[in-house]
Amino acid sequence: MRRAWAVLGLVACVPSAEPVDPSKGESTVKVTKTDIDPSAPSAEPGTTIPAPPLDPPAAVVLSSPNGLVGGMAPDAPLPLPTTIAVTKSAVFAFGRSRGVYVLRTWSLKGKATAWGAPVTVVPAYDDDVPAVAASDGELVWFAASSKGGGVRVAKVSLVAGVPRVDEAKGATSKLGHVAAIVPFSAHIGLVGRDGDGVTFARLSRDAAFLDAQAKLLARGTPSKLTTASRSPRATSEDGHLLLAWDADQVDGALDTPGTTPTEKASPKPGVYVRRFSPSGESISPARRLTRPSFEAHALDVVVELGACAVLASTPDGFEMFRFVRKGLDLPPYGGGLHLAGAGGDVALSADVIGTIGLTTQKLLRIGPGVKIVPSNLGFAPPPGSSFEVARLASEGYFTWGLLGSRTPSGTLPLVVKVEGEHLGVPLPPPWIGPAPQQLLFAGVDGDEAIAIVAAEGGAQVLRLSTDGKVKSNSALTLDPGTTAALSWPRASVPRAARAGGEWLVALKDGRVLVATGPKAGALVSPPVPLGSGNLGPGVLGLVPNEGKGTVAHAFYLPHPERSTELAVAPIDPKAANVGAWTKLPTTEHHYGALGESRFAAVAKKGGGVAILGHAGTKVLSVAQIYFLVVLDADGRLVQLRPEAPGPLEEATLVPTPGGAALVASITGKGPSARWLDGDASWRDTYAYLPFRKAGDGPLLRAGGKTMLLPVRAAPLELPPEAAAIAARCAYALPTGPRSLLLVCEEGSGDSPLASRVTVRTLAF
Secondary structure (H helix, E strand, O other): OOOOOOOHHHHHHHEOOOEEEEEOOOOOOEEEEEOOOOOOOOOOOOEEOOOOOOOOOOOOOOOOOOOOOOOOOOOOOOOEEEEEEEOEEEEEEEOOOHHHHHHEEEEEEOOOOOOOOOOEEEEEEEEEEEEEEEEOOEEEEEEEOOOOOOOOEEEEEEOOOEEEEEEEOOOOOOOOEEEEEEEOOOOOOEEEEOOOEEEEEEEEEOOOOOOOOOOOEEEEOOOOOOOOOOOEEEEEOOOOOEEEEEEEEOOOOOOOOOOHHHHHHHHOOOOEEEOOOOOOOOOOOEEEEEOOOOOOOOEEEOOOOOOEEEEEEEEEEEEEEEEEOOOOOOOEOOOOOEEEEOOEEEEEEEEEEEEEEOOEEEEEEEOOOOEEEEEEEOOOOOOOOOOEEEEEEOOOOEEEEEEEEEEOEEEEEEEEEOOOOOOOOOOOOOEEOOOOOEEEEEEEOOEEEEEEEEEEEEEEEEEEEEEOOOOEEEEEEHHHHHHHHHHOOOOOOOOOOEEOOOEEEEEEOEEEEOOOOOOOOOOOOOOOOOOOOOOOEEEEEEEOOOOOOOOOEEEEOOOOOOEEOOOEEEEOOOOEEEEOEEEEOOOOOEEEOOOOOOOOEEEEOOOOOEEEEEOOOOOOHHOEEEEEEEOOOOOOOOOOOOOOOOOOEEEEEEEEEEEEEEEEEEEEEEEEEEEEOOOOEEEOOOOOOOHHOOOOEEEEEEEEEEEEEOOOOOOEOOOOHHHHHOOOOOOEEEEOOOEEEEEEEEOOOOOOOOOOEEEEEEEO
């Protein structure tokens, strides 16, 4: 046995993970010698073969787009989620397109007749929360966040009328997602939500995070049982941070005058306010604005001419609560001012004239006391819809409104200026593109591909030939939960398989969708295999089988920290039922991606799946022992024993047009690859290992280049036109040794706005 501790473990070693000692934080690996299959192909140990260029040389050919649903229809307004901010010189509209946030500006100098060209701001998160934007003189700050705590902040300024984007450098831990941006004279304040904590971090004016860890300002979780909440909300007030947030109870907070002991004994969620210094230090007591027996949730906080005010949602509608600016205890005066009944949406802001309220039906000028001057909007929503979203953005003098009309494909934004006690003429729609569509899934198995598209009228399933031509089209009924679980472009396992002529698709919540046939739309819920443990959810995938047989097989990868056997279960798409789980002996290992590794399992050429195992996540990378387990098209265990030419520092599986490949960083050799079908040799991949961190399917996107890995050849860099299209495609499906099927959401021309689902072929 040669250097078994660092070579591929399945060469001559099988580890069994001993129990972890919590006091040491590490695991012990016991190595047992096993017999080697002498007939198994392997490279000569200690050698690698340089990957040759393609022969014949590549001539990349990218076909024209073919619209899957509705063809290539004319452009129309797009219902993109939109956030606005305004300066004295322009209106900034930020929209979430496929995978990125884009910006268009409307100039307020001269007489603009159109929105500026769309510009990419920052990448979007798969699990993003509503974006936030704020004006800061002649520039705007923008923040995109994920539910998991990822944050991307950008400073956007206009240079000769063209947006310039500077993304913030560094990061602040424990900030959570950004809920409000508050500019100060010396820096920018970011107010976040991290679990039940309201957090605060500072950003320098040259777009660099100043704090290693966010400061905790308050605790309190917005209730979503009865009414909406946008808690926490914050603004700048006389150079201070004014915070409004939701909580059931805040220790030491001052109560609203008139609070009784009975009310204090069983409080309902209410709105609290507090002042902080620009560095996040408290400079006033916390104050509850609402009675403890009265439920309310913060939506907006503004500074008026003589006071401050919080807009809140209540079971009866929308109320505005005022409190005095002088002094430290933020005393409220008067009761709540009723602005609108339940339903719809309301926003609150203030300009040089006074306070403004915008509902989905009226504009409200709110004066001192209880004086409210309402006026009609002056325009109607698009036919067949109604306004359901209202937002306001101010730069201190002028205020602009955003009204959103809900459509089956999303919210259609309308931007309009507040002109005194009335609204002006709405601007043209900021987003124009193909009729809105969403690509929910695309996959290939053998000589057929499938795409599931959500468009006007519902979801559709399209069966495609490998050249992108539609073979059949059928409707598919999906509820919102299924739609969300189906949209999973960065899955770490194969998700599609054919059996009995019908398609199955694995969802990210562990269920399996029957996509075609008499049971189309049915959901199969295989239980987690017995003994998989309770360390957290594993991942369920499907074994591609090129349509062989009447059943397909699901496999379950347990949590990567659980050492257990693999299990497979048959699924019959025509009957929509699942058989019992069968555990595969000798497969008790740790499974799943290591570190930042992208893939846990990859489909093999001709059917089947390759799965990478390892010695355990608490073992140093250089001491890892790796295992390769292969399931054939029928879910049976196949032994594959490729020997590495040297000790491995790290390894991963990648899909390529030539089937699954094992890519590893080999000590003294650098990144190398070995294809699992048809060739035993290891090939130098010329620093292709960044595939572990970026890329979808056979494509690698790193260092500003888009590349792919042909079978047994050096990586191929795509020419600019093909790279620009491929970079916007959610699915790149291998259809042959020198061809891909790109299933994309595209816009018009070079626009980053993507909403029409198309297919293209890429041959090289």
